[in-house]
Amino acid sequence: MHFKRLLNRFETEFVNVSFSTNYMKKIGVFTSGGDAPGMNACVRAVVRGAIYNGLEVVGIQYGYEGMIEGRFVDLQARSVSNIIQRGGTILRTARSEQFRTPEGRARAAGNLKDADIDGLVAIGGDGTFQGATRLAEEHNVAIIGVPGTIDNDLFGTDYTIGYDTAVNTAVEAIDKIRDTAASHDRLFYVEVMGRDSGFIALDVGITSGSEHIAVPETQTNISELEEALAGSKRHKSSAIIIVAEGEESGGALSLAERIKDAAGYDYRICVLGHIQRGGTPTARDRLLASRLGVAAVDALLEGQSGVMVGEIHGKISFTPLKETWTKRKSIDKDLWRLASILST
């Protein structure tokens, strides 16, 4: 074990420093867009991965907004103690209108330069990576993206940090809804997050044993759904329909209004909303966050930039930032089939 540590140190000091971009001395890390459980675990991994490699680390608060305002804090290994299990983000997050302008990005780049920050790790979703792409292109900032969003809608990674926790939170809530649905012989329309994608809805639908799932990727055929519900009504006293918020009718409320007489069920609507964003990250999310955080630091040290680090089939992968938001990750057709087989 001791030998292994010495070997690691040797690799770090002699391999990384001698043969890669040895100008990297200080890096910045920030979280941006919607918060996601596991962001803290990722910040911790970035900080400790950087310190292990002899780098200084600065935390940028409130995402791009804080970058523009110069809200930088020095981070040490102990600054990230006791956060691996916490939801949200200790660095805070924000949506920044100023950063969408060339002037805003120039101010942010100027602040990075003044603080001697040589590279950035951006933890966020597709919007964050659009901003990161611009910052890298316009101001030559070395930047690595880490997928942190509950939506799982980023091309270039099988899973995003926060997704597993969000799915588990929703399933736990629906297990409770199922108890009341069964007791009152009711139909429940349950709305889950997913403005543009049905990843959460599909996984939640299968694992909560729901009867029907409506997602943004496909048009909901109302007469087919009415027919299916009428079929359910013949042999099931209660039912659950999972509706992604971006479903084409406009979510659970609008969909419920379109279904004639709810096939005879007494029905209720439940919007799970922001509870899906919070809470203790699952072990799977903590592991993914830890792995990707350290891989992002390694990538900066290797001289990579303008890429997102992800995990595909269990292996670390790198995808150009631009592809993460220009290419679309599609829903697994086999899962869709599974949902329809199991809901009969």
Ligand code: ATP
């Ligand atoms: P989530 O998927 O959880 O919503 P996100 O990263 O997609 O996370 P956004 O609010 O879309 O969240 O983006 C975060 C921030 O990135 C925005 O507030 C904005 O400052 C910046 N951003 C988004 N799109 C662009 C763009 N086209 N150009 C420059 N900056 C952008």
